[in-house]
Amino acid sequence: xxxxxxxxxxxxxxxxxxxxxxxAGEDPAKRDQILQGAMKEFLEKGFDGASMNxxxxxxxxxxxxxxxxxxxxxxxFVALVAREREAxxxxxxxxxxxxxxxxxxxxxxxxxxxxxxxxxxxxQWQRTIAGIVDRMPELGARFYEAAAxxxxxxxxxxxxxxxxxxxxxxPDPERASAQFIELTVAGIWRARLFGKRRTxxxxxxxxxxxxxxxxxxxxxxxxxxx
Amino acid sequence: xxxxxxxxxxxxxxxxxxxxxxxAGEDPAKRDQILQGAMKEFLEKGFDGASMNxxxxxxxxxxxxxxxxxxxxxxxFVALVAREREAxxxxxxxxxxxxxxxxxxxxxxxxxxxxxxxxxxxxQWQRTIAGIVDRMPELGARFYEAAAxxxxxxxxxxxxxxxxxxxxxxPDPERASAQFIELTVAGIWRARLFGKRRTxxxxxxxxxxxxxxxxxxxxxxxxxxx
Amino acid sequence: xxxxxxxxxxxxxxxxxxxxxxxAGEDPAKRDQILQGAMKEFLEKGFDGASMNxxxxxxxxxxxxxxxxxxxxxxxFVALVAREREAxxxxxxxxxxxxxxxxxxxxxxxxxxxxxxxxxxxxQWQRTIAGIVDRMPELGARFYEAAAxxxxxxxxxxxxxxxxxxxxxxPDPERASAQFIELTVAGIWRARLFGKRRTxxxxxxxxxxxxxxxxxxxxxxxxxxx
Amino acid sequence: xxxxxxxxxxxxxxxxxxxxxxxAGEDPAKRDQILQGAMKEFLEKGFDGASMNxxxxxxxxxxxxxxxxxxxxxxxFVALVAREREAxxxxxxxxxxxxxxxxxxxxxxxxxxxxxxxxxxxxQWQRTIAGIVDRMPELGARFYEAAAxxxxxxxxxxxxxxxxxxxxxxPDPERASAQFIELTVAGIWRARLFGKRRTxxxxxxxxxxxxxxxxxxxxxxxxxxx
DNA sequence: AATGAATGAGTGTTCATTCAT
DNA sequence: CATGAATGAACACTCATTCAT
Numbered sequence: 020x021x022x023x024x025x026x027x028x029x030x031x032x033x034x035x036x037x038x039x040x041x042x043a044g045e046d047p048a049k050r051d052q053i054l055q056g057a058m059k060e061f062l063e064k065g066f067d068g069a070s071m072n073x074x075x076x077x078x079x080x081x082x083x084x085x086x087x088x089x090x091x092x093x094x095x096f097v098a099l100v101a102r103e104r105e106a107x108x109x110x111x112x113x114x115x116x117x118x119x120x121x122x123x124x125x126x127x128x129x130x131x132x133x134x135x136x137x138x139x140x141x142x143q144w145q146r147t148i149a150g151i152v153d154r155m156p157e158l159g160a161r162f163y164e165a166a167a168x169x170x171x172x173x174x175x176x177x178x179x180x181x182x183x184x185x186x187x188x189x190p191d192p193e194r195a196s197a198q199f200i201e202l203t204v205a206g207i208w209r210a211r212l213f214g215k216r217r218t219x220x221x222x223x224x225x226x227x228x229x230x231x232x233x234x235x236x237x238x239x240x241x242x243x244x245x
Numbered sequence: 246x247x248x249x250x251x252x253x254x255x256x257x258x259x260x261x262x263x264x265x266x267x268x269a270g271e272d273p274a275k276r277d278q279i280l281q282g283a284m285k286e287f288l289e290k291g292f293d294g295a296s297m298n299x300x301x302x303x304x305x306x307x308x309x310x311x312x313x314x315x316x317x318x319x320x321x322f323v324a325l326v327a328r329e330r331e332a333x334x335x336x337x338x339x340x341x342x343x344x345x346x347x348x349x350x351x352x353x354x355x356x357x358x359x360x361x362x363x364x365x366x367x368x369q370w371q372r373t374i375a376g377i378v379d380r381m382p383e384l385g386a387r388f389y390e391a392a393a394x395x396x397x398x399x400x401x402x403x404x405x406x407x408x409x410x411x412x413x414x415x416p417d418p419e420r421a422s423a424q425f426i427e428l429t430v431a432g433i434w435r436a437r438l439f440g441k442r443r444t445x446x447x448x449x450x451x452x453x454x455x456x457x458x459x460x461x462x463x464x465x466x467x468x469x470x471x
Numbered sequence: 472x473x474x475x476x477x478x479x480x481x482x483x484x485x486x487x488x489x490x491x492x493x494x495a496g497e498d499p500a501k502r503d504q505i506l507q508g509a510m511k512e513f514l515e516k517g518f519d520g521a522s523m524n525x526x527x528x529x530x531x532x533x534x535x536x537x538x539x540x541x542x543x544x545x546x547x548f549v550a551l552v553a554r555e556r557e558a559x560x561x562x563x564x565x566x567x568x569x570x571x572x573x574x575x576x577x578x579x580x581x582x583x584x585x586x587x588x589x590x591x592x593x594x595q596w597q598r599t600i601a602g603i604v605d606r607m608p609e610l611g612a613r614f615y616e617a618a619a620x621x622x623x624x625x626x627x628x629x630x631x632x633x634x635x636x637x638x639x640x641x642p643d644p645e646r647a648s649a650q651f652i653e654l655t656v657a658g659i660w661r662a663r664l665f666g667k668r669r670t671x672x673x674x675x676x677x678x679x680x681x682x683x684x685x686x687x688x689x690x691x692x693x694x695x696x697x
Numbered sequence: 698x699x700x701x702x703x704x705x706x707x708x709x710x711x712x713x714x715x716x717x718x719x720x721a722g723e724d725p726a727k728r729d730q731i732l733q734g735a736m737k738e739f740l741e742k743g744f745d746g747a748s749m750n751x752x753x754x755x756x757x758x759x760x761x762x763x764x765x766x767x768x769x770x771x772x773x774f775v776a777l778v779a780r781e782r783e784a785x786x787x788x789x790x791x792x793x794x795x796x797x798x799x800x801x802x803x804x805x806x807x808x809x810x811x812x813x814x815x816x817x818x819x820x821q822w823q824r825t826i827a828g829i830v831d832r833m834p835e836l837g838a839r840f841y842e843a844a845a846x847x848x849x850x851x852x853x854x855x856x857x858x859x860x861x862x863x864x865x866x867x868p869d870p871e872r873a874s875a876q877f878i879e880l881t882v883a884g885i886w887r888a889r890l891f892g893k894r895r896t897x898x899x900x901x902x903x904x905x906x907x908x909x910x911x912x913x914x915x916x917x918x919x920x921x922x923x
Numbered sequence: 924a925a926t927g928a929a930t931g932a933g934t935g936t937t938c939a940t941t942c943a944t
Numbered sequence: 945c946a947t948g949a950a951t952g953a954a955c956a957c958t959c960a961t962t963c964a965t
Contacts, residue, residue, distance in 0.1 A: 045924090065376050067293035071960055081926045082961080092960065143379060150291050150376015152440040153369060159440035167441070171432075194457055197432030206397075206423030213371075214378040214385035215393075231420055239461040272949080297935055307951045308936080314949095318935065498928080517828050519745035523956055533930045534957075544956065595831060602743050602828015604892040605821060611892035619893070623884075646909055649884030658849075658875030666830040666837035667845075683872055687917040723945090749939055759947045760940080770939065 050088050053078045054099050062143040066096055066151045100148065100158055104165040107141055111169040115177045121186060122233055124177070129203040129229035132170055137204060137220050142211050149212075171196050178240075189240040202232035276314050279304045280325050288369040292322055292377045326374065326384060330391040333367055337395040341403045347412060348459055350403065355429040355455035358396055363430060363446050368437045375438075397422050404466075415466040428458035502540050505530045506551050514595040518548055518603045552600065552610060556617040559593055563621040567629045573638060574685055576629070581655040581681035584622055589656060589672050594663050601664075623648050630692075641692040654684035728766050731756045732777050740821040744774055744829045778826065778836060782843040785819055789847040793855045799864060800911055802855065807881040807907035810848055815882060815898050820889045827890075849874050867918040880910035 056078025060069040071092060075082055089095035114128040135141060144162075152159035178192035189195045207228060210216045220228075282304025286295040297318055301308050315321040340354040361367060370388075378385035404418035415421045433454060436442045446454075508530025512521040523544055527534050541547040566580040587593060596614075604611035630644035641647045659680060662668045672680075734756025738747040749770060753760050767773040792806040813819060822840075830837035856870035867873045885906060888894045898906075 063379060065291065065293055065379070067291055068380070070958085072958090075927095082928095083926050083963085084924080086961070087924070146375045146378050149372045149438055152372050152438070153289055153291075154294070156440040156443060163436060163439035163441040167436075191457070194432060194454070198428055198457070198461060201427035201431040201435075202424055205427040206420060209427075210389060210393075212375055212378070213389035214382040215389040217382060228420070231417070231424070235424060235461065235465040238465040275949085296933085298933090309938085309952070310950050312936070501928090515831060517743065517745060517831075519743055520832070522954080524954085535931070535959085536929050538957070539928065598827045598830050601824045601890055604824050604890070605741060605743070606746070608892040608895060615888060615891035615893040619888075643909070646884060646906070650880055650909070650913060653879035653883040653887075654876055657879040658872060661879075662841060662845075664827055664830070665841035666834040667841040669834060680872070683869070683876070687876060687913065690917040691913040748937085750937090753948095760949095761942085761947050762945080764940070765945075 045088060049080065049084070053080055053085055053088055053095070054102060056080070057095055057099050058103070061096060061099065062140075062147055065147055066092075097158060100144075100162060103144060104162050107135065107144065108165050108169045112173060115173050121177075121181055122237060125199065125233045125236065126229055128170075128174070129199070129232055130225055132200065133203040133207070133225045133229055134220075134222070136166075137208055137211050137225070139219055145212060170200060174199060186242055187240050188242050195236070195240055199232060199236050202235055203229050205232070275306065275310070279306055279311055279314055279321070280328060282306070283321055283325050284329070287322060287325060288366075288373055291373055292318075323384065326388060329370060330388050333361065333370065334391050334395045338399060341399045347403075347407055348463060351425065351459045351462065352455055354396075354400065355425070355458055356451055358426065359429040359433070359451045359455055360446075360448070362392070363434055363437050363451070365445055371438060396426060400425060412468055413466050414468055421462070421466055425458060425462050428461055429455050431458070501532065501536070505532055505537055505540055505547070506554060508532070509547055509551050510555070513548060513551065514592075514599055517599055518544075549610065552614060555596060556614050559587065559596065560617050560621045564625060567625045573629075573633055574689060577651065577685045577688065578681055580622075580626065581651070581684055582677055584652065585655040585659070585677050585681055586672075586674070588618075589660055589663050589677070591671055597664060622652060626651060638694055639692050640694050647688070647692055651684060651688050654687055655681050657684070723766060727758065727762070731758055731763055731766055731773070732780060734758070735773055735777050736781070739774060739777060740818075740825055743825055744770075775836060778822075778840060781822060782840050785813065785822065786843050786847045790851060793851050799855075799859055800915060803877065803911045803914065804907055806848075806852070807877070807910055808903055810878065811881040811885070811903045811907055812898075812900070814844075815886055815889050815903070817897055823890060848878060852877060864920055865918050866920050873914070873918055877910060877914050880913055881907050883910070 053074070056076075057069075057074045059077050060074045064070070064073075069092075071082070071085070074095075075085055078085070085095070089098060111128075111131070114131055115124055117124070119127070136145070148159050148162045174196040175192050178187060178189055178195055181187040182189050182192060205228065207216070207220055207224070211220075279300075282302075283295075283300045285303050286300045290296070290299075295318075297308070297311065300321075301311055304311070311321070315324060337354075337357070340357055341350055343350070345353070362371075374385050374388045400422040401418050404413060404415055404421055407413040408415050408418060431454065433442070433446055433450070437446075505526070508528075509521075509526045511529050512526045516522070516525075521544075523534070523537065526547075527537055530537070537547070541550060563580075563583070566583055567576055569576070571579070588597075600611050600614045626648040627644050630639060630641055630647055633639040634641050634644060657680065659668070659672055659676070663672075731752070734754075735747075735752045737755050738752045742748070742751075747770075749760070749763070752773070753763055756763070763773070767776060789806075789809070792809055793802055795802070797805070814823075826837050826840045852874040853870050856865060856867055856873055859865040860867050860870060883906065885894070885898055885902070889898075
């Protein structure tokens with residue numbers, strides 16, 4: 020079984036040293052500057068292909084400085100993934116709340132989700148993460164969870180509520196959530212991931228795809244069609 | 246713009262040299278042996294992480310021998326991807342032919358597809374390819390196409406036939422094909438890709454997932470529900 | 472047609488990067504130390520025969536350090552040749568100036584020239600350069616020029632002056648300069664170059680050879696003999 | 698002191714094996730074919746830069762075959778140099794014989810010599826040999842001797858005869874021979890060797906250079922000028 | 924705290940040479 | 945006798961990391 024580096028099991032430095040090391044009075048702005056430079060390099064070249072030298076250059080920092088803020092290449096990568104993971108999937112929670120009719124909620128949520136995960140930047144992250152999962156399974160899993168917990172799970176909860184309210188006839192909300200998510204990007208996301216399509220989808224296309232997803236979903240699980 | 250190495254644009258050696266170089270009387274068994282060793286290494290470590298030394302060791306071949314059969318690391322990788330791409334997606338064409346009722350066809354096809362692309366081996370390939378797409382876009386695109394052309398396209402044709410026969414009410418067969426495919430692995434494949442789930446799904450799970458996919462699909466596009 | 476690497480066309484790094492890269496605060500002493508080690512290796516083995524590993528060992532520097540100071544093997548070689556070229560032929564300019572009678576000037580100049588270019592060290596350089604001229608024609612030409620411009624040309628000017636003063640009857644000073652130079656090392660230099668003679672010529676021999684050269688030259692071009 | 702491989706001390710295989718090995722019934726035509734291919738490669742790349750693979754390709758022979766005819770790279774090189782050495786300097790002996798007046802003899806000889814050793818092909822050989830002399834001193838010495846013995850020595854003998862006949866006033870015929878030879882290519886050969894001039898000299902130039910050489914020589918050593 | 928010169932093990936690749944066919 | 949696949953040591957060069965300043 021492939022065994023990822025133990026450090027990937029945690030976003031913090033080994034032994035919880037985060038506190039000690041980073042409390043020492045380091046400059047969070049410089050830290051961000053380094054992460055920014057590292058992102059460019061990691062996204063373009065992948066974990067193995069990225070060069071610490073290049074990261075220093077891109078970040079405008081010296082080698083020594085970089086190694087003050089991050090233990091090693093892996094530590095830097097893990098920190099970067101943690102930061103981006105949160106940034107990308109921030110704000111999804113709110114989308115399924117409020118008073119709108121179910122179909123509107125689904126549409127709003129689906130559009131935001133689809134457009135987000137098909138963005139060049141996010142696609143690059145997904146490729147980068149996928150490429151390293153074999154050796155850092157935890158890191159990939161947490162990346163996935165960050166998305167799932169803010170989409171799949173929220174959606175799941177919504178569906179249960181709608182079922183309870185008698186507005187949906189959905190035997191397995193868990194599965195239905197997953198199905199809806201896949202439907203929103205059907206035919207787009209996978210082509211993007213594998214480079215078959217190299218540009219961000221136009222808003223029209225997202226809209227059409229999500230509209231169809233909602234239609235299919237409601238045809239399958241809507242109460243009136245039962 | 247990402248610029249793939251030109252060699253990734255073609256599975257053959259540059260200038261069609263394949264014939265001259267590989268017809269020379271090289272041992273196809275040894276070639277396979279090398280590819281086998283290379284596969285282990287590339288799948289575990291990715292393109293950049295893989296070491297030619299390690300590949301030689303894994304294949305039980307000397308460095309010099311390897312370089313008789315393959316020009317360089319990239320050539321080896323491209324050849325390997327080409328081989329696997331064909332091997333993985335062989336035989337999908339037949340699944341949508343024959344006299345079975347539509348739902349049975351979809352089920353048979355969906356089960357084969359879902360179980361194939363969620364297999365550990367295929368998942369590893371997808372991760373490896375995804376990880377290198379940024380620098381070898383053509384290679385990723387061709388990998389995607391190999392799958393698409395044997396699944397999506399075949400399915401697409403089937404749906405058109407069914408629509409023509411009045412048995413389906415599908416406004417956009419293209420999209421519907423993609424939707425069905427995503428439905429079959431909803432909630433499974435993506436979790437597998439990102440390492441959230443580390444074992445092959447049980448046949449039951451595949452069956453249930455595909456059954457639900459067929460149900461949703463027919464609910465959305467079946468004639469009786471129109 | 473032989474095609475020299477473009478870098479050999481210039482002593483500086485490509486794009487005049489010399490300044491940026493080498494001004495960065497690198498240690499000139501270490502640079503010299505590397506050049507010293509490289510010289511030993513290049514002179515003994517030639518450009519192709521020299522090993523960067525061996526150069527590092529000889530210079531007492533690590534591989535990485537060497538590659539901080541020099542881009543690659545060629546860059547190192549070119550820099551070394553440039554340095555030596557200047558060092559070997561420094562100070563020749565002065566020898567033909569002053570108030571001495573022509574024959575004394577020729578003698579002084581001839582002795583210095585002959586003893587210089589028959590020295591083991593210079594002979595080794597000439598062999599090394601000659602051996603690589605086919606692939607780096609510019610480098611050889613510049614090495615030759617460094618010698619020519621400081622010997623041939625200066626001598627040429629002197630002869631013109633002497634002719635103008637009516638003290639020489641030399642129809643083609645250009646040719647006469649070349650002839651005098653060849654006469655000073657006649658029978659010695661070529662034998663040294665090809666290893667027929669393996670030790671530096673004794674001062675007596677140089678003196679005799681130059682004396683004869685002056686005699687022949689004056690017999691041919693001196694006014695009294697006209 | 699650099700010590701050349703002992704094999705360079707002799708043109709024959711070590712231990713005089715030449716006879717046994719080459720008597721075995723090998724094809725002299727194939728041997729020549731190999732030497733021809735090897736020449737191209739050695740002249741272009743030098744001894745170290747030359748690749749046995751490339752030589753095989755250029756010669757149209759397999760590796761195995763090559764190693765039947767020649768022990769190793771060095772053996773091949775030595776044999777090649779021996780062959781060329783003889784070929785280049787063949788026929789010089791005759792040039793100083795016959796009834797012509799001295800100056801005509803010198804001119805005829807000088808022209809043939811000058812045009813020969815300034816030829817592209819011979820210049821390439823001289824460079825190649827010079828480049829390897831440090832590690833194979835014997836080989837260089839023999840190359841030099843082949844030229845010297847057929848030029849310098851013959852000329853030397855002629856000068857002695859002429860002196861004896863009272864037609865020359867040459868105190869040191871040995872030196873005078875060397876001087877004449879250098880005079881014939883003054884300003885040309887060295888520039889060719891170091892790549893300062895990249896094309897064969899025109900016949901006019903050779904003629905003028907030799908004419909001047911004869912003039913200078915006769916002015917210095919001719920009886921009438923005594 | 925910050926630098927960037929220094930390290931040496933590591934990389935992918937080529938080599939002269941051997942030997943089973 | 946001829947072949948060219950096979951070898952593995954050597955090649956030029958890069959890397960993540962350290963540490964004197």
